Amino acid sequence: MMIRELQIIDLDRVYEIEKEAFKNPYEKNMLQFLYDIGTGFLVAEEKKLIVGYIIFSLKEENQGNIISIAVDRKFRNQNVGSALIQMAIDVLKKFDVEKICLEAKSSKHEVINFYKKLGFKKKEILKNYYEDGSDGVSMYLKNRLIKKYPDEYKYDG
Numbered sequence: 453m454m455i456r457e458l459q460i461i462d463l464d465r466v467y468e469i470e471k472e473a474f475k476n477p478y479e480k481n482m483l484q485f486l487y488d489i490g491t492g493f494l495v496a497e498e499k500k501l502i503v504g505y506i507i508f509s510l511k512e513e514n515q516g517n518i519i520s521i522a523v524d525r526k527f528r529n530q531n532v533g534s535a536l537i538q539m540a541i542d543v544l545k546k547f548d549v550e551k552i553c554l555e556a557k558s559s560k561h562e563v564i565n566f567y568k569k570l571g572f573k574k575k576e577i578l579k580n581y582y583e584d585g586s587d588g589v590s591m592y593l594k595n596r597l598i599k600k601y602p603d604e605y606k607y608d609g
């Protein structure tokens with residue numbers, strides 16, 4: 453598996469994964485917009501097939517934000533998601549980020565479990581956070597854990 457930056461020709465495939473993964477997916481032009489404005493956008497590729505992606509940004513000074521992550525159903529539980537998060541952390545580290553935040557649906561226990569396993573802690577419950585009225589949970593990864601990953605870390609296996 454290889455993790456690399458998104459190229460514009462990858463967008464159709466990313467959109468396919470997005471639609472399969474979320475009830476209220478981002479529209480393709482939203483994904484394109486995020487790419488156009490220079491938001492962090494990485495894809496995981498397995499034998500020339502894109503199997504997952506992560507979108508992340510610098511939210512404010514010294515703070516990173518995971519906007520979205522999804523892995524093709526057929527490739528889940530094979531560490532693709534973990535590798536994408538770790539590479540995003542690696543990129544954000546270069547901007548002296550001290551804290552990485554994200555929001556997830558409270559009901560998605562497997563997703564919360566996934567983030568916990570990577571060192572994220574729960575911060576607060578966000579009532580009616582999503583369009584469908586469901587609650588969210590905010591999570592964060594702090595400095596100490598961000599620095600755990602060595603500078604030369606590159607996922608390539």
Ligand SMILES: CC(C)(COP(=O)(O)OP(=O)(O)OC[C@H]1O[C@@H](n2cnc3c(N)ncnc32)[C@H](O)[C@@H]1OP(=O)(O)O)[C@@H](O)C(=O)NCCC(=O)NCCS
Nearest residue numbers: 473521522523528529530531532533534556562565566569
């Ligand atoms: C969340 C997601 C990106 C995880 O990707 P992934 O490649 O399957 O994750 P990994 O293989 O790296 O999993 C790492 C850990 O997360 C946990 N995990 C992942 N999927 C899980 C599941 N279905 N049930 C329970 N735990 C799970 C496990 O603890 C796993 O560790 P283990 O392999 O030691 O058991 C993927 O499930 C997905 O695309 N979900 C749909 C989209 C989504 O909800 N994204 C999050 C938006 S906030």
